Amino acid sequence: MTPIHTVTDDELLANFMERIEAGEKIEADDWMPEEYRVTLIKLISMHGISEIMGALPEKEWVPRAPSLSRKLGIMSKVQDEMGHGQLLLRVTEDLLLPYGKNRGDLMQDLFKGDLKFHNVFHMETKTWADAGIIGWLVDGAAIITQTNMLKASYGPYARALQRICAEEVFHAQHGESIIMALAEGTDEQKAMIQEALNRWWESLLMFFGPASKETTGSSKQDLTIKYKIRTKTNEDFRQIFFDKYIPRILALGLTIPDPTIRFDEESRLWTYQQPDWEEFKKIIKNKGPRSQARLNLRKTSYEYNAWVRDALSATVT
Amino acid sequence: MNMTESTLDKDYKEAVISLLFQLADDDFLYAYRGSEWLGLAPHIEADVASSSISQDSMGHAAMYYKLLEELGAGKADDLAHIRPSSERKNSILTERANGEGFYMETPLYDWAYEVVRSYFYTQAKKVKIDSLCQSSYRPIAEAAVKVKMELYYHKLHWETWFKQLLNSTDVAKQKMTEAIARVMVDFGDVFSYGNQKQLIEKCALIDTEEELKSNWKMNLDPVFAVLHVEVPAIPEKAVRNGRNGEHTKDLDEALLTLSEVYNEDPVAIW
Numbered sequence: 001m002t003p004i005h006t007v008t009d010d011e012l013l014a015n016f017m018e019r020i021e022a023g024e025k026i027e028a029d030d031w032m033p034e035e036y037r038v039t040l041i042k043l044i045s046m047h048g049i050s051e052i053m054g055a056l057p058e059k060e061w062v063p064r065a066p067s068l069s070r071k072l073g074i075m076s077k078v079q080d081e082m083g084h085g086q087l088l089l090r091v092t093e094d095l096l097l098p099y100g101k102n103r104g105d106l107m108q109d110l111f112k113g114d115l116k117f118h119n120v121f122h123m124e125t126k127t128w129a130d131a132g133i134i135g136w137l138v139d140g141a142a143i144i145t146q147t148n149m150l151k152a153s154y155g156p157y158a159r160a161l162q163r164i165c166a167e168e169v170f171h172a173q174h175g176e177s178i179i180m181a182l183a184e185g186t187d188e189q190k191a192m193i194q195e196a197l198n199r200w201w202e203s204l205l206m207f208f209g210p211a212s213k214e215t216t217g218s219s220k221q222d223l224t225i226k227y228k229i230r231t232k233t234n235e236d237f238r239q240i241f242f243d244k245y246i247p248r249i250l251a252l253g254l255t256i257p258d259p260t261i262r263f264d265e266e267s268r269l270w271t272y273q274q275p276d277w278e279e280f281k282k283i284i285k286n287k288g289p290r291s292q293a294r295l296n297l298r299k300t301s302y303e304y305n306a307w308v309r310d311a312l313s314a315t316v317t
Numbered sequence: 318m319n320m321t322e323s324t325l326d327k328d329y330k331e332a333v334i335s336l337l338f339q340l341a342d343d344d345f346l347y348a349y350r351g352s353e354w355l356g357l358a359p360h361i362e363a364d365v366a367s368s369s370i371s372q373d374s375m376g377h378a379a380m381y382y383k384l385l386e387e388l389g390a391g392k393a394d395d396l397a398h399i400r401p402s403s404e405r406k407n408s409i410l411t412e413r414a415n416g417e418g419f420y421m422e423t424p425l426y427d428w429a430y431e432v433v434r435s436y437f438y439t440q441a442k443k444v445k446i447d448s449l450c451q452s453s454y455r456p457i458a459e460a461a462v463k464v465k466m467e468l469y470y471h472k473l474h475w476e477t478w479f480k481q482l483l484n485s486t487d488v489a490k491q492k493m494t495e496a497i498a499r500v501m502v503d504f505g506d507v508f509s510y511g512n513q514k515q516l517i518e519k520c521a522l523i524d525t526e527e528e529l530k531s532n533w534k535m536n537l538d539p540v541f542a543v544l545h546v547e548v549p550a551i552p553e554k555a556v557r558n559g560r561n562g563e564h565t566k567d568l569d570e571a572l573l574t575l576s577e578v579y580n581e582d583p584v585a586i587w
Contacts (some may be wrong), residue, residue, distance in 0.1 A: 055356040060421055062352045066578035067394045068379040068585035077353055077374060079368040086361045088572035103361075128578045128587070177585075223479075281426075292461050294574050305428045308359035311482055311489035 020228050025155035027035045028094040031041065039223045040154055041095050048088030049110055050118035055081045056294045057121055062133040073174050080167045094156065109246045111299045113286050120203045123286025129182055129189075131194035135175020137200065137245060141207045144240050145230075153228040183252045192252070197249065198257040199212060202275040206283075209234040215277050242270040325388075326347070332520040333454050334390055335513040339560055340445075341381035342407035345397055347438060349571055351431075353420040359428050366474055370435070373467045380460050387456070397578040402568045406511070408502040408559045410438060412568040419461065420574075429492035432482060434501045436475035441507050443468055444532040448524040457522065476540065483544050497549055506554035510534070512559025516537035 012031050019026065026032055055078050065071040074225045089103055096102065109115035125131065146165050178194050182189040211234055213219035227305055232240075234262040242261075249256060261272040282288065286295060325333070351371030358364035382393035390396060403426045405412075415431065446468055449461035449497030458571040482489045508529045518525050524532070530551055537548045578587065 041439045041484055052361065059352075059355040061351050063420070063574050064577045066398075066581075068375070068382065068397055070587060072372065072379065074376055075352055075355075075372040077366065079365060079372060080365045082356065082361060082368065086365055091515070119534065130513045147320060181586055184586070186582060188582065189585060293423075298356070300423045301426065302359075305359040307486070307492065308428050308482070311485035314489075 017281050020134065020153050023228070025158065026153050027155050029078065035223065036227050037095055039147060039220060039227060039229070041092060043224065043229065044088055044095070044157055045092045045106055046116055046118070048085050048092055049106065049115055051081045051085035051088060052317070053119045053298065054119040055085070056132055056297060057123070057125050058131060059292070060125055061128060062127070065131070066128060070178070076172050077135065077174050080171065084164045086162065091156045091160055105124070107302060108230060111295065113144060118286050119206045119283045119288070121294070122283045123138040123200070124289045126199065127158060127192050127196060129179070129192040130199070132175050132182060132193065132198045135171050136179050137175070137204055138166050138207065139171040140245060141204060141241055144237050144244070145170060145208065148232050148237070149230045163202030173246060179252070191254070194254055197254055201257045204241070205238065205272070205275040206280045208237040210277055210280070211235040226258045239269055242272070246270070323332045326538060328516060329520050330388065332513065332516045332522055334385060334388055335383050336510070336517050336522050337457070339357065339405040339510070340554070341378050342405050343380035343411050344374045344381065346407045346411035346568070346571060348372070350415055351435070351574055353415055354426060354431060357426060357443050370471050370474065372425070373394065373471065380463070384456050384460065391559070394579065395583065398463070399583055402564045402572055403562045405562065405568060406560050408507045409555070409557055409565060410434060410507055412498065412564060412571060413446040413503055414567045414570070427463060427492070429489070429496035430499060431492065432475060432478045433496040436479040436505070437500055437504065439468065439471045439475050440536055441533055443472055444529050444536065445523060447532070448529065452523060456478065475490045480540065483546070501523065501549045501552065505555030506560055508551070509555060509558055509560050511558050513560070534569050
């Protein structure tokens with residue numbers, strides 16, 4: 001008689017890590033270590049809710065967009081962002097299943113401050129050029145980090161990112177088109193872009209996160225690399241961003257609002273003025289310029305129309 | 318009669334322009350009100366779907382403004398952005414605010430009102446578009462065929478919401494009933510051609526006001542019958558007739574927002 005072999009957690013883990021190393025995709029129903037699940041939940045729920053909260057600053061410019069075609073462009077763009085939020089929260093919901101949590105719980109986590117949204121979406125928008133900078137450089141930055149995860153070990157996330165990244169490319173083009181029109185326009189329009197760039201520069205550097213956890217006390221990058229969710233570090237991303245966008249920004253006749261920034265030929269890296277990471281810590285704790293206003297907007301509408309969700313559940317049962 | 322631009326006589330051209338302004342301004346304001354909901358709908362799927370409808374509707378407005386531009390009425394962007402409220406020809410229903418508060422702050426928008434306004438407006442748009450597909454003015458007929466394809470989905474979407482909410486909790490029924498009453502107060506000019514009624518109807522650009530009203534009711538009858546509710550009566554006379562440039566302060570506020578950046582420099586390229 002063959003003795004029954006009970007698979008131990010260590011064996012499950014070893015098998016799981018072998019699959020990760022072999023580049024296999026992990027699916028929602030597969031066994032996964034708690035640490036992997038929790039890392040994914042944090043990453044994807046934050047990504048998803050950031051798409052949804054990110055619609056709010058841009059939405060401010062949707063009706064004000066200065067022509068019919070710009071109105072159509074930005075309406076389509078913000079709608080895409082909501083669609084990304086929907087895709088990503090669906091992926092998160094599957095991961096949350098063992099905890100008995102759902103999308104409603106994620107919303108409550110957001111309102112309580114337990115679920116964070118991206119630092120850029122806590123900032124104020126002041127002119128139409130901000131809508132351009134968000135599309136061109138914020139979405140441009142997002143493309144850099146997200147395309148790095150197109151081969152993420154978690155299949156459902158990798159597949160959602162395929163579609164998201166394809167649409168983000170259009171968004172960056174939409175933003176670039178707004179900026180190009182302003183750059184070729186009147187002196188006032190040109191000044192508008194420089195002011196917007198000055199306003200957003202520090203947020204753009206913060207977008208990629210601190211270089212190491214020593215800067216802010218925590219960072220998920222080590223875990224996401226260990227589990228092959230991504231391959232590059234925060235600083236790698238920031239350097240790629242500089243490589244790609246600094247020449248383009250300068251070509252438009254704009255000035256980078258950092259007099260110290262330079263490319264070091266020896267290290268092949270950009271040296272630059274660090275953003276205020278203390279400020280970053282405040283922002284991600286919902287203490288940024290527009291954090292509370294945007295949370296309040298989302299929360300008020302969510303609660304004011306709670307009767308609709310109640311009504312839909314009642315119809316189903 | 319099948320007219321193209323080159324053969325337009327003066328009266329006919331005036332009728333086409335008047336009708337196009339009504340169609341364009343209606344969709345422009347309807348799309349604007351819809352876009353104020355972005356990020357605020359009761360759930361994310363509803364947000365994605367309704368913002369898609371707003372986007373389509375803005376596209377329809379853009380198409381009508383372009384037809385006006387081709388008729389020499391002015392540049393499409395100027396027509397959309399710089400005409401004062403006294404020159405606007407949209408119905409009162411489309412300009413009405415979504416609820417209390419400004420979209421940039423923390424507004425209290427009522428989803429029941431959004432569903433009823435959108436459903437009744439979409440049904441009204443459908444009977445107009447069905448008729449416009451046979452318009453004597455070919456460019457309008459061609460535009461209507463394109464709109465019709467998208468409108469099918471808009472109607473399906475809002476009809477689903479309308480039926481579900483009226484067939485659910487007491488709270489939902491109550492809110493929907495109140496929303497129906499609020500929408501109907503403003504429904505008096507939806508099918509009106511205003512002072513241009515005779516001219517527009519004579520030119521066979523679209524069915525008469527009475528035919529459209531009757532078709533609207535006929536389309537709604539089966540939906541209401543299932544819900545055991547009467548189709549509400551369209552007011553005989555509009556309190557204000559948007560088709561004649563009579564509007565509420567809601568429109569002035571909407572236009573300030575819609576034109577804010579454009580008016581910074583209307584001749585610049587944005």
